Amino acid sequence: MPGPDLLSSQGLRLDGRRPNELRRIRCKLGVFTQPDGSAYLEQGNTKVLAAVYGPHQASKSKTSTDGVVVNCQYSMATFSTGERKNRPRGDRKSQEMSLHLRQSLTAAIKTELYPRSQIDVYVEVLQADGGAYCASVNAATLALVDAGIPLKAYACACTASIAWRGSEPEPLVDVGHVEEAAGGVCLTVSSLPSTRSVALLELSHKLHMDYFDVVLSRAMQGCRDIEVILDRAVREHLAEGWTKQDVVTI
Amino acid sequence: MAGPLLSSTEKIFILHGVQNDYRSDGRSNIDYRPMELETDVVSHASGSARLRLANTDILVGVKTEIDVPKPDNPGKGKIEFFVDCSANATPEFEGRGGEQLANSISNMMQRAYHTSQAFNLKQLCIFEGKQCWKLYVDILILECGGNLCDAVSLAVKAALFNTRLPFVKAALMDGGNVDLQLSDDPYDSKQLDIGCAPLLVTLCKIGDKCVVDPSAEEESCSVISLVVGVTGNPKFYCTEDTTNILNVECKCSTIGMNGPGSVAPKTLKDAINQGIIAAKCLDEALGKALLRERQETIVMKKHSYGFLK
Secondary structure (H helix, E strand, O other): OOOOOOEOOOOOEOOOOOOOOOOOEEEEEOOOOOOOEEEEEEEOOEEEEEEEEEEEEOOOOOOOOOOOEEEEEEEEOOOOOOOOOOOOOOOHHHHHHHHHHHHHHHHHEOHHHOOOEEEEEEEEEEEOOOOHHHHHHHHHHHHHHHHOOOEOOOOEEEEEEEEEEOOEEEEEEOOOHHHHHOOOOEEEEEEEHHHOEEEEEEEEOOOOHHHHHHHHHHHHHHHHHHHHHHHHHHHHHHHOOOOHHHHHHO | OOOOOOOHHHHHHHHHHHHOOOOOOOOOOOOOOOEEEEEOOOOOOOEEEEEEEOOEEEEEEEEEEEEOOOOOOOOOOEEEEEEEEOOOOOHHHOOOOOHHHHHHHHHHHHHHOOOOOOOOHHHHEEEOOOEEEEEEEEEEEEEOOOOHHHHHHHHHHHHHHHOEEEOEEEEEEEOOEEEEEEOOOOOOEEEOOOOOOOEEEEEEEEOOEEEEOOOHHHHHHOOEEEEEEEOOOHHHHOOOOHHHOOOOOOOEEEEEEEOOOOOOHHHHHHHHHHHHHHHHHHHHHHHHHHHHHHHHHHOOOOOOOOOOO
16 A cells, blocks of 8 residues: 655655654743733744633533533634635634644643633644644643643644555654645644653544554654653743753752 | 723823823823834745734734636725634634624724725736736734734734735636736745835823823723824835835825714814824834845845744
């Protein structure tokens, strides 16, 4: 089953990365002042803003006595894609994304701490170039950290695909838009890397079960790599305004 | 949209400040807050700009499409404004919550750009009666800190200044249809002539005086605000010798009023004049900033910040 040609004869991908390389991730916490927490994350050309409000009293219809209700909204700017979008939100895809986002984030938040409350997470995709959902989860995690909401672990998401090098399968991490459009498989994994558990998994296109393990482990490795980057960003953000010495003594 | 919660004493404090021409943040009644502007921040758009006016954050992307001109205006292109109030700004905007505010701003922009003296739609014509450019100006409101209209109009003008339309390489007539071939080279493109594009100035009536650039707190103290759209002066937007360019006087292209209160005609007239003066200064400052940024891009000195600064 040779898929589309995603790897060159030198073993490089369409955008010049090696199979196990992520795109460059740049992020910043606390970009806005009005929300309780906010973050901006750039993963290659995919750019995402996330804002967190709460925890605050839940609206009547949503309230739950078991734990906090995580209310997510995923929207894409009308100019974020190559073709102009007519509606930034409310279409099926964004509604599905909102639900998926909620699933990943609820798994990471210590929900039992705030019964009858609600946390609003709003994600705005400014530029979509593949892996918008992953970037959204990663940005939302940073925004939650910035808002000071207790988490069990970082929620990180990453995609993986598979390419063929001769007859050998070669899993690819962090799929870009070109690779997505080329029509290979795309496995989206959202996980809590420090507990090694998967919060959400989605597979599009067909993948032989024999190769599922390699692709999944590559995606999980991607999540762990992302966690390191996010963790460093959080530490740098918290150390800002302190001198190096202060950081060491703490 | 509900503003910040203020007690009556706080409102009186702001009111007294305005009366003494010394506002609570130290500005006088005709001062703007500091602004940050960056163009070319979204690579998927033909032109884009991000403006941050104190706490107000606006991102504008311009997308272009080829369309058929309207039969009654065969030689003109189209321009359309779309405002999206992101829920990032306030949870009230979630779902369809921001639609009313978004519509009022996009209508205001549409009206301000409607006249040919404000924006010449003829420059968007490709093939008279057959093909024209349609500009989608998409405005994303990311944070509200007062004075949305002014910030939106400034960001839109900057994004249009940054917009490039590809040149048409060849046009083939096939029966009644026109088949266009566009240039692939991103540098083989023309810029828009946006010197006259209007800027909106909001004048907030607090007590019996008007202030420009109200903060969110000041907006909640005022009963009525006046929005004046004033056309720009092309001389601020070109680098060449300005002698051969007509020095166009600023004209009022739209006036709108928001709020439950009312104003006396005398106050109204004064406010409009104050708005025109403010718009002139803004226009000059914007032109300078945009030209400086373009110069930096040419000599490859520009460092892109985006949201990472």
